[in-house]
Amino acid sequence: MFPKSIKQISLAGSVWGTALDEECECLYIECRNEEDRTIFIARLNLKNLELESRKVNITWWDKLVGVKLNQLYFVKYLDQNDPTQQLSFILDFESGVKAEWESSAEFSIHTRHPEIYEHGSDYFDIVSKFLALELPVSCEYLEWQNKIIISYYLRSANGFDRYLLLLKNGEKEWKVKQDQEMKGFSSGAFFVFDNQLIFIKDRNEVCVYTG
Template structure:
């Protein structure tokens, strides 16, 4: 029997999702959020086990601070100086258990998180399979994908595609279809776009993750 795809988390932030990193265990995600109109930057994480969203009150941070790495209970950030060619000034370590910050030297060795995320393949109009993908999408949605690019991934019992419509002002859509060619998810991810994105969705194990309108996160789980 085919597995089901269930929405386990969605949240619309006030600021744009600039970056997110998932922990090695796959139990929580950390978000870097930034304002499009000011230097405001915030950090938060979502615990997939306890199902709670937690603000990270990171002391010593400013708009030159950016999310770096995760070592489960320790979340690391890089803080840059204000020079014309910014260099790392220090590493900030935030402890999830103590909710406290430590300032570490800029050359501190931090174990890099293994990349768990699976990204889709990008097909462009010069690819021989592109017309088949366009026909596939059109037959299910009646949308007319343009020739800018389609991201495609076969995942468990599903096909996941990200495509664009329009020319000068484009819209981006995510489509998830099961083995019976039934639409499971069909979301508009963005409008008034001037170009295409990369990795508009990713997969971490049994989770499908994507961002809508730069500020709303969705996580579906395969069960």
């Protein structure tokens, strides 16, 4: 059973990227439907967890890289084989109007991200022994207030399943299966903003735990 302390917000497509607007306390989520190749942006208000979605006029080779006050910053890749060939533009979330983005914007976001413990490193071995598990790939670890958060993988029939474990005051609070049948390690399993732990589950659900 999924922990009641975690709020789940379902999305209509697969998550390809996220960007946090710290000033507005909103998480913007780039979602795509691979069947009809439609793209939309979902805005999650982290204060009340209300979700608003809008279809956007961008291409499959545009990537959300940041946000400031409802202004979404994108990079457009011009050559699939050469990622250095790119343009940049801004999209207003409210109006859908695009504008050129000529200079690099800085996105100073006060979030906490986990440390990556590479497979076979000393810290990795400590986590593996603590969990009493043979971990096949690298893991992620973060100490937050009186909590410890560990993202780790176990082998499955068709790849790896990713799990997220939260300990509070040294005791297990909850454990969830975050992703299934992954091909290998992928960094960025979760992050902490203010007093909230935020992660994406199964590429179509935003999960928020308030500590």
